[in-house]
Amino acid sequence: MSPRIGAAAIERLKERLARLEPRTKLKRVSSPVIGGRDEPVWRDLAPGALHEIAGSDWRDGAAASFYALAMASRLAHARRGDLVIVSLKSDARDAGLLYAPKGALCGVDAMRIALCFAGDVETLLWAAEDAARSPSVAALIIETCKPHRLLNLTATRRLQLAAEASGATPILLRSAHDSAASSAFRRLRVTPAPSAADSYDAAAPGRLRWRVAIERCRLGNCGEWIVEWDDETGELKEAPALYVPRPAALADRSADARARIA
Amino acid sequence: MCLALPRWPTDRLMRARALRDETLCDGALIDGARPVVLYERTARALRLYAVNRPAARLGLARGQALSDARAMVPGLVAEKAEPEADRKAFLKLCAWHMRYSPLVTPYGANDIFIDITGASHLFGGEDDMLDEARARLRGLGVEACGAIAGSAGAAFALAHTHRRFIVPEGDERRALAGLPVSMLRLEAGATENLMRLGLKTIGQLYDMPRAPLTARFGARLNRRLDQALAIVSEPLTPLHPAPDYSAIRKLVEPIATQESILVCLDALANDIETVLSKGGKGGRRFDLALYRVDNEVTRISVGASAPARDASHIKRLFRDRLDDHRNDLDAGFGFELVRLSAHQCQPLAAMQVDALAANDTKDDAAALIDRLSNRLGPRNVVRMRVVDTHAPERAVSYAPALSRAKNPLPAPLAAARPLRLLKDPEAIDVMAEVPDGPPLGFKWRRASYRVVKASGPERIESEWWRGKAGPPRDYYRVETAQGWRFWIFRAGFYGDADAAPEWRLHGFFA
Numbered sequence: 001m002s003p004r005i006g007a008a009a010i011e012r013l014k015e016r017l018a019r020l021e022p023r024t025k026l027k028r029v030s031s032p033v034i035g036g037r038d039e040p041v042w043r044d045l046a047p048g049a050l051h052e053i054a055g056s057d058w059r060d061g062a063a064a065s066f067y068a069l070a071m072a073s074r075l076a077h078a079r080r081g082d083l084v085i086v087s088l089k090s091d092a093r094d095a096g097l098l099y100a101p102k103g104a105l106c107g108v109d110a111m112r113i114a115l116c117f118a119g120d121v122e123t124l125l126w127a128a129e130d131a132a133r134s135p136s137v138a139a140l141i142i143e144t145c146k147p148h149r150l151l152n153l154t155a156t157r158r159l160q161l162a163a164e165a166s167g168a169t170p171i172l173l174r175s176a177h178d179s180a181a182s183s184a185f186r187r188l189r190v191t192p193a194p195s196a197a198d199s200y201d202a203a204a205p206g207r208l209r210w211r212v213a214i215e216r217c218r219l220g221n222c223g224e225w226i227v228e229w230d231d232e233t234g235e236l237k238e239a240p241a242l243y244v245p246r247p248a249a250l251a252d253r254s255a256d257a258r259a260r261i262a
Numbered sequence: 263m264c265l266a267l268p269r270w271p272t273d274r275l276m277r278a279r280a281l282r283d284e285t286l287c288d289g290a291l292i293d294g295a296r297p298v299v300l301y302e303r304t305a306r307a308l309r310l311y312a313v314n315r316p317a318a319r320l321g322l323a324r325g326q327a328l329s330d331a332r333a334m335v336p337g338l339v340a341e342k343a344e345p346e347a348d349r350k351a352f353l354k355l356c357a358w359h360m361r362y363s364p365l366v367t368p369y370g371a372n373d374i375f376i377d378i379t380g381a382s383h384l385f386g387g388e389d390d391m392l393d394e395a396r397a398r399l400r401g402l403g404v405e406a407c408g409a410i411a412g413s414a415g416a417a418f419a420l421a422h423t424h425r426r427f428i429v430p431e432g433d434e435r436r437a438l439a440g441l442p443v444s445m446l447r448l449e450a451g452a453t454e455n456l457m458r459l460g461l462k463t464i465g466q467l468y469d470m471p472r473a474p475l476t477a478r479f480g481a482r483l484n485r486r487l488d489q490a491l492a493i494v495s496e497p498l499t500p501l502h503p504a505p506d507y508s509a510i511r512k513l514v515e516p517i518a519t520q521e522s523i524l525v526c527l528d529a530l531a532n533d534i535e536t537v538l539s540k541g542g543k544g545g546r547r548f549d550l551a552l553y554r555v556d557n558e559v560t561r562i563s564v565g566a567s568a569p570a571r572d573a574s575h576i577k578r579l580f581r582d583r584l585d586d587h588r589n590d591l592d593a594g595f596g597f598e599l600v601r602l603s604a605h606q607c608q609p610l611a612a613m614q615v616d617a618l619a620a621n622d623t624k625d626d627a628a629a630l631i632d633r634l635s636n637r638l639g640p641r642n643v644v645r646m647r648v649v650d651t652h653a654p655e656r657a658v659s660y661a662p663a664l665s666r667a668k669n670p671l672p673a674p675l676a677a678a679r680p681l682r683l684l685k686d687p688e689a690i691d692v693m694a695e696v697p698d699g700p701p702l703g704f705k706w707r708r709a710s711y712r713v714v715k716a717s718g719p720e721r722i723e724s725e726w727w728r729g730k731a732g733p734p735r736d737y738y739r740v741e742t743a744q745g746w747r748f749w750i751f752r753a754g755f756y757g758d759a760d761a762a763p764e765w766r767l768h769g770f771f772a
Binding site for chain 2: 057059060061062063065066067069082084089092093095096097098099100101102103105110111113114115116117118119123126127130131134135136137191192193194195198201203204205208210229
C-alpha cells in the first residue's frame with residue numbers, strides 16, 4: 001500500500017465495503033448446539049441466510065436431515081411460520097420418505113410441514129424460490145441426494161435474495177460429494193457418531209449423537225463438536241465429555257484434625 | 263338452441279379422410295358430389311347406416327340393403343360404418359360448442375342442445391348466433407340444421423323439419439302445430455299408434471282431452487308435449503357441469519402466443535373477480551378453456567386450497583401452468599374464444615384491501631400451496647397425517663395439501679420410530695442368532711454392515727382383519743460400526759415349517 005493514501009481514503013473504502021455487504025446484520029451463530037425453543041438466536045438470525053448441511057457419505061442423509069429439521073423447528077417456532085421441504089421425486093425412492101407417526105418431527109407439528117416433490121432440478125429450484133419468497137414460510141429445506149450442475153453459486157445466491165425479502169431461512173441439504181461453490185452463510189457437515197450408552201440396556205443404542213463440523217461460517221468460528229439429542233427436552237446439546245473416574249481428595253488425617261473432630 | 267346434424271357419420275368420415283389426405287375406398291379423391299354410403303352388418307344383410315346428400319338425392323336411405331343400393335346406383339362408394347368413432351368425434355364437437363354457452367347437451371347420435379339463455383347477446387343476438395353456428399359447421403364440411411326456441415323439445419322438432427328456424431318468444435304453440443307427431447321424441451310404437459288414429463300433427467293433440475291420451479299412450483306423450491310447449495321444463499344433463507361463474511372473451515383476431523393468452527387472461531381474471539366478489543364467493547377450481555378456430559378445445563384447470571377470487575392469484579396460477587404447457591400448447595390456427603370459469607364456489611367474505619397487510623400470512627400460505635400444487639401436481643405437494651394403526655407403513659398417510667383434510671388424532675406412540683421410512687422395505691442378507699436373536703451383521707445394497715448395538719425386538723402383527731395377513735414382524739433398531747442407525751425387521755420365524763423368515767430394511771434413524 002502506498003503510504004500516501006490517507007485515512008479518508010480508507011474510510012471511503014470501508015464505506016464501500018459496507019455497502020457491498022448484506023444490509024441485514026448478521027448475528028454470530030457459531031455453535032452447532034440447538035438449545036431450548038425460546039433461545040433468542042433463532043429470532044435474530046439474519047433473514048435469507050442460507051445454511052448448507054451435508055454428510056460425508058450418502059447414508060448420512062438421515063443425520064443431516066435430522067439436524068436441518070431441528071434447526072427448522074426452532075425457526076418455525078420463533079417466526080410462527082410454516083415449514084416447506086422440497087425434494088426430488090427420484091430421491092424419495094432411495095432415501096425414503098419423512099415419517100412422523102407421532103404427529104411431530106423434532107418439535108414441528110407434522111401438519112405444518114408441506115412436502116413437495118419435484119420431477120427435476122429446474123422445477124425443484126423454481127419451487128424452492130417460490131417458497132422462499134412467501135412470507136408465510138419460516139424455514140425451507142431443500143433436499144438433494146446427488147450433485148447437480150444447476151445447484152451452483154447462482155442458484156444459491158438467487159435463493160438467498162428471494163429469502164431475504166420474505167425472511168424465510170433456506171436450508172440446503174447437499175449430497176456428500178457436492179463441492180460446488182455456494183453463497184452459504186454457514187456450512188455444516190453432519191455425520192453420525194456412536195450413540196450414548198442406554199441407561200437400561202448396554203447393548204441398545206442410546207441417545208443419538210452426531211459429529212458436527214462447521215466448515216464455514218461468516219462471522220463465526222469453525223470447528224468440530226460432538227452433539228447429542230435429548231429426546232425429553234428436545235434439545236441438541238454438546239455431548240458430555242467422557243466420564244473419567246477421579247480418586248477422592250485425601251482426607252486430613254493429622255492428629256490436629258482428629259482432635260478437632262473429637 | 264338445437265343443432266341437428268343429419269349427415270354426421272358421412273360428413274365426419276369425409277372430413278377425417280380429407281384431413282389425412284386419404285382417398286375413398288375405391289381410390290377416388292374426396293368429392294362432395296359422389297354418392298357415399300356407410301353400411302353396417304346386421305343379422306341378415308349389410309344394411310345402409312348413413313348416406314350423404316348426393317346419395318340421398320338418388321333415393322338411397324338408411325336401412326336399405328347394401329346390395330339393393332348398389333343395384334340402384336352404379337359406382338356407389340360404400341364404407342364400413344364406425345359408430346364408436348362417430349360418437350367420439352361427436353362428443354368432441356359438442357365440447358367445442360361450449361364456446362356459445364357452457365350448457366351443452368349431446369342428444370342421441372347427432373343432435374346438440376345448447377342452452378343459450380343469457381348468452382346470445384355475446385354473439386350479436388339469436389339470429390347471428392344461429393347463423394354463426396351453422397356457418398362454422400358448414401366450414402367443417404358438416405351439414406347442420408338449427409332452430410332456436412323457448413324449449414328444447416320445440417327446438418328439436420323445428421331443427422329436424424327446417425333448415426333454419428327461430429321461434430319468436432312464446433310462439434312455440436303455433437310453430438309446432440303443423441309438425442308431425444314423430445317430432446315429439448316418443449317411442450316408435452306410440453308414434454305409430456297416434457298415426458293410426460289419425461293424429462298426424464302436433465297441433466291436433468292440443469285440444470284433445472289429456473286423460474284418455476295418458477290412458478292410451480302413457481304419461482310420456484303428455485310430458486313431451488308440455489315440455490315442447492315450455493309448460494314444464496325439461497331436465498338436460500350437460501356435457502360438463504355448469505360453472506358457478508364464468509367470464510368470456512371473444513377475439514376478433516385469433517391468438518396463438520403465450521403472451522397474448524396472458525393478456526386475455528388478465529382481463530378475464532379481473533372479470534371473474536368482479537362477479538365473484540359481487541356474489542361473496544370464492545372458487546376452489548378454475549378452468550380456462552381455449553377454443554381453437556378448428557373445432558378443438560384446450561382446457562387448463564387449476565385448483566386452490568382455499569376459496570380464491572383474487573385476480574392476481576388466479577393469474578399467477580395459470581401463468582405457472584401455461585409455462586409448463588409452453589412447448590405442448592398446440593394453438594393450431596389460433597384461439598378465437600377464451601372462457602374462464604369458477605367451480606366449487608364457496609362463500610368468501612368480502613375483504614378489506616390492504617388493511618393490516620402484514621398480517622395476512624394465512625392467505626400467503628394457502629396461495630403458496632396453490633401455486634406449488636398446480637405446478638408440481640396436487641399429488642406432489644403433500645402433508646403428513648397420522649393414522650391410528652400399528653402397521654408402520656400405514657401409520658403416516660401423505661395427503662395432498664390441497665385437500666385441506668384435518669388431522670383427526672395424534673397417536674400416542676411410545677416406541678422409537680425412524681426419521682425416514684422406505685416405501686418398500688428392501689430385502690437384506692442377515693446374520694443373526696437363531697431362533698430370535700438380534701442381527702449381528704447384514705448386507706444391504708451390496709455393502710456389508712457390522713451391528714454393534716441393537717435393541718428389540720418390537721413385535722408388530724400384520725393387520726389380519728384387513729384381509730392380507732402376513733407373518734408377524736420383529737423390528738430391531740440397530741447401530742452399525744460406522745454409526746448409521748437402521749430399522750430392520752424379520753418377518754416370520756426360524757424353524758417355521760412353511761417358509762424361511764425374511765429380513766428387510768425399512769427405515770433410517772438419524
